[in-house]
Amino acid sequence: MLDILLLRKDLSSAIARLQTRKNPQPFLDVQAFQALESERKQLQTRTEELQAQRNQLSKQIGQLMGQGDRAGAEAAKAQVAALKGELDGSAARLEQIQDALQAMLVAVPNLPHESVPLGQDEAGNVEVRRWGQPRAFDFAVRDHVDLGAPLGLDFDLGTKLTGSRFTVMRGPVARLHRALAAFMLDVQTAEHGYTECYVPYIVNADSLKGTGQLPKFEGDLFAAKKGGQEGEPVPDDAQLYLIPTSEVPLTNIVRGEVLQEAQLPLRLTAHTPCFRSEAGSYGRDTRGMIRQHQFDKVEMVQIVHPDKSYAALEEMTGHAEAILQRLELPYRVVNLCTGDMGFGAAKTYDLEVWLPAQGTYREISSVSNCEAFQARRMQARFKNAQGKNEFVHTLNGSGLAVGRTLVAVLENYQNSDGSVTVPEVLRPYLGGLDVLRA
Known part of the structure; x- marks a missing residue:
């Protein structure tokens, strides 16, 4: 706010x-x-x-x-x-x-930082840097849907159990998905100083108001109503929602708190499923795992001193990049323009990974500095050197989206016979397995 x-x-x-x-x-x-x-x-x-x-x-x-x-x-x-x-x-x-x-x-978005490029939509985004060289294939490239099916990626079963844009994974591909999440958590905690958290996957309305999803974006959420006792009405405050990202519970840990300056920065991470209705995305990315109603992410959140939030933004972007570099996946970093940024962000970097089957870069992480926008909604403060209460700055980012990383690994590491080479850093998580086969 x-x-x-x-x-x-x-x-x-x-x-x-x-x-x-x-x-x-x-x-x-x-x-x-x-x-x-x-x-x-x-x-x-x-x-x-x-x-x-x-x-x-x-x-x-x-x-x-x-x-x-x-x-x-x-x-x-x-x-x-x-x-x-x-x-x-x-x-x-x-x-x-x-x-x-x-x-x-509460309906007004954050003000863009002066370093954000002007633009009306994604066409106004500015590429900052690239890393890695897309692989040259000497055979016809398959997409992750065709590659994943023999490895246990089943979209039809997801539709049968729930509906469109849900997926079932079994066998090798499920193991790879779990290995990616574990690898991401290990890097973020052991190397980048984040504290791993286990958080609720269902939150109350106050938590979503705190990070800016409510009231403006209720249509993007999956609501879950608590049941009352038989014959009793369900109270209004019983309205709960599935989390769209663990940014919500992680950031709200400091809601209503007054921290000591010495406690800053807080670095928090969690691996959770995320649930989004994808309102307004009808007809987009209908094939495969790029746009799902349920997907997993390893989220990064930092709660920092206001003077240090833009240094933290660069640092967090590097933390997300480190995962892609360890996996040896080509990517680019993009500075989002004013017209393409999210509601609560003052500045955002997107990381886009190379997908050979699409022949383009696709978003795999967004890292945003919200400055005091969320903190003001949450009344999250710290006591500064002068002894006065001051709003913290909050940042969040994916480190990374697990499903999209799985897509990138399948497509970039595919072989001509349909098998997939396991990235070297993931092999210890798969018992030394170096190739996934049907």
Whole structure:
């Protein structure tokens, strides 16, 4: 959530930055905001005047009683009572205004950092660097669907059990999927200093509000309602949701907390399934594992001092890159433009891995600095060197998406006979196995 003081101080500049995301910006009703702000200022000014009058009358009552002027004192008391009625009305209206302003702010995305390139969509993204050389094949390349089927990758069974965009893995491909997740966790914890966490796969609405998925993106979530006792209604606060990513529970660990500066940075990681309805993606990536309703990720989250969040963004991007480099998978790093960034991000790098069957790079990780946007929603703070409470900065990224990494390994390491060579770093996780065969 944006700092409302920023909007009050320089609304036009904030709107100009929002318009780099989408022009005209549909996120904030400027006229309604200005009308509420004008009324708020008038009410606060009037409230201060009434409070001053009440304080003055209270002093007069004491003086009049001391002088024996009971009639004058009673008249002053009547005036105080009348002021109380107006003050109570003003307080109630101010609360309504604050609620309305809050409802406006939760729908407004983060402001792009000055280093983010301007652009309307993915065409405006800027490539930062590439690593690795795509392999030259001397046989017809197969995609992961054809390669995976003999190894136990079954899309038809996923559809039978649940529906479209669900997958079943058995045998060799299931082992490879598990090996990838274990390898990623080992690198992130043992080499990059993250603490491994096991978190709930179902969270409450407050957690999703904290990281920005609610209320704006409820259509992208899978809702799960807790059951009440027989014959009893289910309370409203029982609404739960499957996690779209473990960013949600990991980041919300600090919701409502005041950390000590010495506790920063916090580096947290978790391997979880992720659940997304993929609203608005009808007809996109319908073949294979690229866009699933259920998929696994190893997530990285950092909670850092505000002065260090952009250094942390570069560091986390490197942590994700390390996985691809160890697997010897060609990739590129892209700086997302203003029109292609996620709702809560101030700056995002995408990592895109080379997929031979598609002949292009596809996203396998996004690493974002949200600055204080999520922290303000969560009221996550730390006590700074001056002893004052200050919002932390939060960052998140995939290290990596396990299913898409599986796709990349199958396609990049395929052999002419349909077998798949196991990347060297994964062999210890597969009991020394060096080739996957049907």
